[in-house]
Amino acid sequence: MTKTTGAAGDPPYLRIVAEIRRRVADGELAPGDRVPSTRRIAGEWGVALATATKALTTLRLEGVVEARPRIGTVVAGAGVAAGSAPAASPHKRPSPAPEPGQEQDQDQELSLDRIVRAAVEIADAEGLPALSMRGVAARLGVAAMSTYRYVPSKEDLVLHMADAAFGEESCPVGAPEDWRTRVELGARTLWSLYRKHPWLAQLGSLTRPLLVPNLMVHGEWILSALDGHGLDPTTLFDIHVLIYSHVQGLAAHLELEAHAEATTGQSDEQWMDSRAPDLRALAESGRFPTFAKVVGGFEDGYDLRLDTLFEFGLTALLDGLAPLVEGREGGRRRDAP
Structure with missing residues (x-):
C-alpha cells in the first residue's frame, strides 16, 4: 500500500483513511472488494492494531466500507474523491452526528x-x-x-x-449409539464451529478451559459417548481432553494463518514458494538425510490442508483409543493390575 496520501501533520489513522479513500476513488478498490484488514494495516503501516481499527471504524461510519462476516471489510459503495467527504453508499448510509436525543x-x-x-x-x-x-x-x-x-x-x-x-450448532437428537460414530460427529461439529469462527481457538487452554454452557454441551456429548464402557473417571476424562485438544489444536492455526497472511500479504503457498531457496539449502546440506529423502519424494510439493489433517488425525486417534474404550486385548486400562 502507498503511504503518502494525507497531510503530513494528520494523525496516522487519518492518513490511512485518506489512502483507502484514494484507492476507492481511483478504482483500485471496487464495491465489494476487500480492503486491508486491521492486521494487514498494522503490519504495512507499522501502527498499533488500535490505530488500524480506528481507521476502519472511521471508514465504516462514513459509509465507505462495511464488514461482512467470514469475508472481511469490503468497499460498501461508490468511490469518493481523495481527501473529500465520501459519497452516499447504497449499502450503508453515512452516519451523521446524532441530533439531540x-x-x-x-x-x-x-x-x-x-x-x-x-x-x-x-x-x-x-x-x-x-x-x-x-x-x-x-x-x-x-x-x-x-x-x-x-x-x-x-x-x-x-x-x-x-x-x-x-451454541450455533449442536449434535442432533437420535444420533447413533455407537461410541465412535458419536465422537466423530461431536468432533466434526466442533471443527465446523472453529472453521466458522477461527478466533474461538485462541480462547482458553487445556489447563484453563472456557467455562461457558454451550461449550459444555459439546463436552457432554463426547463424555456421554465414552461413558458406559467401563473406563475409570480419570481415563474417560483424559480421552475427552485428548479429542478436544486435537480439534482445538489444529483449529488454532486457522486464526494464526489468517493473521500471518494479513501481516505479510502472502498466502501460505506464496510464503512457502518464497522460502524455496532456504528449503533447498536445508535439503542439500546433508545434515537431514531423511528430510531430504521425504521432501524429494513429493511429485507436486507438499500441500498442508488443515481439513484433511483434521480427519486423518481424528481417525488415527480413535483407532488408537478403540482397544482401550472397547476393552479389547492390548487396551490396558489405568485401573488394571
Missing part, C-alpha cells in the same frame, strides 16, 4: 444480544485483536459507554461471544 433513542434499542452479535461479526471479519468495546459501540451507532450497561468489560463480552458461537 437521537443517541439516547439508539441506546434504548440496545440489548446484550445485539452487542454480542456485533462483536462476533467484528471478530469474524477482522480477528479478535480488532475487537474493542468502542468499536462495537461504533458499529451499532451508539454512545461509546452505553455498551457497558450490558457487559462490564471486553473480557466478559468475549465470554458471551464464545457462548453464542458454540
Whole structure:
C-alpha cells in the first residue's frame, strides 16, 4: 500500500483513511472488494492494531466500507474523491452526528444480544485483536459507554461471544449409539464451529478451559459417548481432553494463518514458494538425510490442508483409543493390575 496520501501533520489513522479513500476513488478498490484488514494495516503501516481499527471504524461510519462476516471489510459503495467527504453508499448510509436525543433513542434499542452479535461479526471479519468495546459501540451507532450497561468489560463480552458461537450448532437428537460414530460427529461439529469462527481457538487452554454452557454441551456429548464402557473417571476424562485438544489444536492455526497472511500479504503457498531457496539449502546440506529423502519424494510439493489433517488425525486417534474404550486385548486400562 502507498503511504503518502494525507497531510503530513494528520494523525496516522487519518492518513490511512485518506489512502483507502484514494484507492476507492481511483478504482483500485471496487464495491465489494476487500480492503486491508486491521492486521494487514498494522503490519504495512507499522501502527498499533488500535490505530488500524480506528481507521476502519472511521471508514465504516462514513459509509465507505462495511464488514461482512467470514469475508472481511469490503468497499460498501461508490468511490469518493481523495481527501473529500465520501459519497452516499447504497449499502450503508453515512452516519451523521446524532441530533439531540437521537443517541439516547439508539441506546434504548440496545440489548446484550445485539452487542454480542456485533462483536462476533467484528471478530469474524477482522480477528479478535480488532475487537474493542468502542468499536462495537461504533458499529451499532451508539454512545461509546452505553455498551457497558450490558457487559462490564471486553473480557466478559468475549465470554458471551464464545457462548453464542458454540451454541450455533449442536449434535442432533437420535444420533447413533455407537461410541465412535458419536465422537466423530461431536468432533466434526466442533471443527465446523472453529472453521466458522477461527478466533474461538485462541480462547482458553487445556489447563484453563472456557467455562461457558454451550461449550459444555459439546463436552457432554463426547463424555456421554465414552461413558458406559467401563473406563475409570480419570481415563474417560483424559480421552475427552485428548479429542478436544486435537480439534482445538489444529483449529488454532486457522486464526494464526489468517493473521500471518494479513501481516505479510502472502498466502501460505506464496510464503512457502518464497522460502524455496532456504528449503533447498536445508535439503542439500546433508545434515537431514531423511528430510531430504521425504521432501524429494513429493511429485507436486507438499500441500498442508488443515481439513484433511483434521480427519486423518481424528481417525488415527480413535483407532488408537478403540482397544482401550472397547476393552479389547492390548487396551490396558489405568485401573488394571
